[in-house]
Amino acid sequence: MSWTLTAADLPDLARGATLLGTGGGGDPTIGSLLVRQALGDRSLTILDPDELADDLVVIPTAQMGAPTVMLEKIPAGTEPTLALRTLEAHLGRVAQATMPIECGGINSMIPLLVAAETGLPVVDADGMGRAFPELSMETFAVYGVHGSPLALAGERGETVVIDTGDDDRQMEWLARGVTIRLGGVAHIAEYAMSGAQVRATAVPRTLSMALALGRAIRLARHAKRSPFEAIAQTLSTTLYPHVRELFAGKVTDVQRRTRDGFAKGWAQISPPDGVGQALEVEFQNENLVARLGTDVLAVVPDLICVVDAESAEPITTERLRYGQRVRVLGISTPELMRTPAALAAFGPAAFGLDVPFVPVETRVVGAPAAVG
């Protein structure tokens, strides 16, 4: 069912989107401030994917780059709509709706900013079902819609169109180079598709899921109930039904580098009493793999989320800091993200990890792993 979103929903959506950002995706707080400024007291129309006309023209919008850059270099605000207009001009088609390519992190918000500026509705779906570091890591691409042509825009009003035919990896590579030249962050429009193609290739209702998660965490805290139980309960009726607690402890080391346009590194989380093995979480913008010694507890595309040990507030990799008390959650991804074709695009091997994909719910079972 279609629904409307107002500025009052933004804090809950931001919290849920941070959780789905699985450590990356960029902090949506800045994104929600951008939307709040642009939206004022108006509301946005969010379209259910099942209700889209087959021939509806949908042009997703997003931001790409390193999340650490976004904490400092806030956009001018005009970039994402400029990217959309540039792609429309290149395609000779006019968008009738926009959509996230990524429901985790700040990219849950960028289409809302475009919608607030243009009056377009937003489709309640995305192509990652979480956050991923590369533009080619999309269920859209896995199931037959190509990202190219893509339009980028920078804060000085620069625009670039990249057309690589059906080669999404080349599109990602060229766009990444332009993004670095633009200062590490660019705004983009890509994966133009029809309403029918959205239904065939997108992960459905991820915006509403992010909103429901953020709201459940807030309400649980308010009612003094466990926010971890609230997360598990909210997800139990979605395409992401399994939640496991992988580890609980204290952040004892974080290493990160901005390299090749990504924030890469790892975090070490030690047991609360300091005795025993530490969990190591490796990330490339998003958390990729959680290892206890040589044991892999969870790996992409399943979600690895570091959250505050008590409040369950999700913590992004750029805000991870020595001394924080955290829990690490593993969340199962929908089946359409675990097919051989999907794993080829964004499974462990796509990140150069020499480990097989094993669903988190089969790797970690029973006590003490189950949350709540």
Added chain:
Amino acid sequence: MHIGIDVGGTNTDAVLMSGTTVLAGVKRSTSPDVTSGIVDAIQALADQHAFAPGQISAVMIGTTHFINALVEARRLAPTAALRLGLPATRALPPLVDWPDRLREAISARSYLAHGGYEFDGRPISPLDPDELRAHAADMAAHGIRSVAISAVFSPVNHDLEEQAAAIVGEVLGPDVAISLSHEIGRIGLLERESATIINAALRELAREIVDGLTAAVRARGITAPIFLSQNDGTLMDEEYVRRYPVATFASGPTNSMRGAAATSGYATCAVVDVGGTTSDIGLLVGGFPRETTTEVTVAGIRTNFRMPDVLSIGIGGGSVVDTQTAEVGPTSVGYRLTTEALVFGGSTLTATDIAVAAGRAQIGDPSLVAHLDPAFVQRVLDRIAERVAQAVDRMRTSPEPIAVVAVGGGSILLPDELPGLGPVVRPENYAVANAIGASIAQVGGEVDKVLAIAPGRRTETLDEVRQEAIDKAVAAGAVPSSVQVVEFDEVPIPYLPGDATRVRVKAVGDLQMGQVPA
């Protein structure tokens, strides 16, 4: 011997300490001018336990003046926020997420200018001196007396902030204070910028307060160094406070929790600090205040300070009691308690009057509250107990029993047992725990340097830096076994060769008593 002083909104507490032993402890009303309250308190200490000014080796002061000024939105300087970052960052100008009330209280002016850096050190755009001069002229025309300058990626390179400060300073003259964001905060433009604006808005008050504190201590002939508590429980000298008043922000809760730990002997407990205006509830875990792990909102402003996680409710000794509903606070008579409360001959029914009427305290003239209906008094006390218990329950993280330690002069309002929580521990000297917390100072060692980390040598290199910070803390007078690394921050600087990284480490430990921090 050394002196610890806690200057709250209502009371000024002071302790005379020899090492960790309390020789004397007093409580006096905070005076509107700050100074005379401290002069009174030091005199009262001398009356309790005679000392010669020359015997005092240090004076440690904690004050809530700065955070109160922000929360109450008063005594703030007209402040401008100038950000270097155009054409980027236009969508969210400085002060965008500030409450209107505070924006008005600082007569805020917000300016965007060209400048700032990309993540790799390239300029976003060159500084435009004419643009900055025009902004500065506009600030002058609007009566701005303090300026906060932020630049995109200034933690990586702060040259442009300094250049802009020089240009703006030329136009505005030496009487306008300038605060630079790279000296205040870390990566995260909006939070760092907001902290810098808060600092700027407090600069005039800082001068006034520090002058007042110094004059009060010197008036007693004490020539020992004066230190103020910082948020993390370590000390800073007066000159530093004049420049960075924002660093004292959370020292109140830190001092009260550290004081509660020192006086009660509990390392893990809930601490209820009942002052004149509020009750502040925090958790002590293993001897350290539990800190907020995510963003901290101060007076409605998002910042990235490290602060103890404290819940404040509007119940204190000076809280006004509604004679109809028996509800308490949040209005408080504050430092006017000794003239306005019934027991002091005033005409306002306060929580202190209720405590006296119930026989829990001997303050002022009990006959002036003898007419209060005992049933009404009990209703008020039950209400206070209920609300404090709810607040403790909100702060605790598990349903397991936790000791509740009550400190602060207003803790006479609390019953001996809290509903659902059990007995309340009241340590000796509970009324002056904050001053004790200020006096059991910690000292820190800080290292902030840019390092080239050779391949495969990261762990060793960082360990060396950590050790350097620990050594500095010990050299500054910390007990070696108590030193811990409390902050560690690594910012890669990608535009320099050889994996250059800016590393900041802070280690703190308990001050070796009898020694004066270097």
